[in-house]
Amino acid sequence: MARRPTIKDIARRAGVSQSAVSFALNGRPGVSEHTRGRIRRVAEELGWQPNSAARALSGERSGAVGLVLARPAHTLGVESFFLQLVSGIQEVLSAGRTALLFQVVEDIDAECAVYRRWWAERRVDGVLVVDPRTRDPRPELLAELGLPAVLIGGTGTPPGAADASVSCVWADDTRAMTEVLDHLHGLGHRRITHIAGLPGLSHTARRIASLRAEAERLGLPAAQVRSVTTDYSDTEGAAATRRVLAEPGPPTALIYDNDVMAVAGSAVAAELGIPVPGRLSIVAWDDSALCRVTHPRLTALVRDTAGFGRLAAEELLAVLAGAPPRARESELPRLEPRESTAPPPAAY
Secondary structure: OOOOOOHHHHHHHHOOOHHHHHHHHOOOOOOOHHHHHHHHHHHHHHOOOOOHHHHHHOOOOOOEEEEEEEOOHHHOOOOHHHHHHHHHHHHHHHHOOOEEEEEEEOOHHHHHHHHHHHHHHOOOOEEEEOOOEOOOOHHHHHHHHOOOEEEEOOOOOOOOOOOOOOEEEEOOHHHHHHHHHHHHHHHOOOOEEEEEOOOOEHHHHHHHHHHHHHHHHOOOOHHHEEEEEOOOOHHHHHHHHHHHHOOOOOOOEEEEOOHHHHHHHHHHHHHOOOOOOOOOEEEEOOOOHHHHHOOOOOEEEEOOHHHHHHHHHHHHHHHHOOOOOOEEEOOOOEEEOOOOOOOOOOOO
16 A cells, blocks of 8 residues: 655655745745745645644644434435435535535434534534434534534524524425425315425424415315325335325325335325326425436426535535524425326316
């Protein structure tokens, strides 16, 4: 294995002292501009890069930000949302030569433990926090540690979290759910079930509350418009679909909290001999290639998820540069009607 070049190697090649190399590479006075230029050329020839761990220990920035996902690992490989989110985050960070340290853990306690370890080791300059909880210990912990953070998917109430030291970027799930329900109600649907994501997540709670409030406004009985929580996986999405369609007076429309569950639900309907949209309409919360290649193509909420990631990364870099905490709203998702939604048959 090739040995990484050190300051000692640079000093030997340039014919100067190690302290002169340190001054030159760290932009400190003590060497002439001619010597500084020669040292930097030698460092580039040798392929030298600063040791981020050593820089962090000296009080300088690590040049990295962190992202921890506390979700079942089996749900991440098939869901496009996080891939698009991370691609947007990485686009901004790469331009600023900032690394992204990424880790998947089992639960929120493990996530908090990672933050404590990263802070103690000075591994990251700040963190991007996803999946806000209804009872979330993370903002308080991050404030206590003094670790800069941006909450992705907060409530939109400045600063977007319980503690004023945490910024947030958010999308209006409430208005998006209202648009979906209004679309289905306008088609004539009165029995609608929402196959929701993980219970305890703030956006799950907001979508459920919005569904109830809009159903009440439209005069729909609570028993006919309801939500069922899952873990976001195709397995639980399919199981929930099978369960609600087997009930007396089954729904004529289903709203799924992601694309994977919507496609799984469409497959269950086909297996049960229930035509889509002839007897059952389907809406996916997040649009993806899956929604567009499935037959029939699925009506879905379209949003720039990569743009959401870019906004979050830009906000974290701004916080690291000294900007005050704030809440920034991303563009409102728009409903894209496709072949999977239509009026229910008169008999239903």
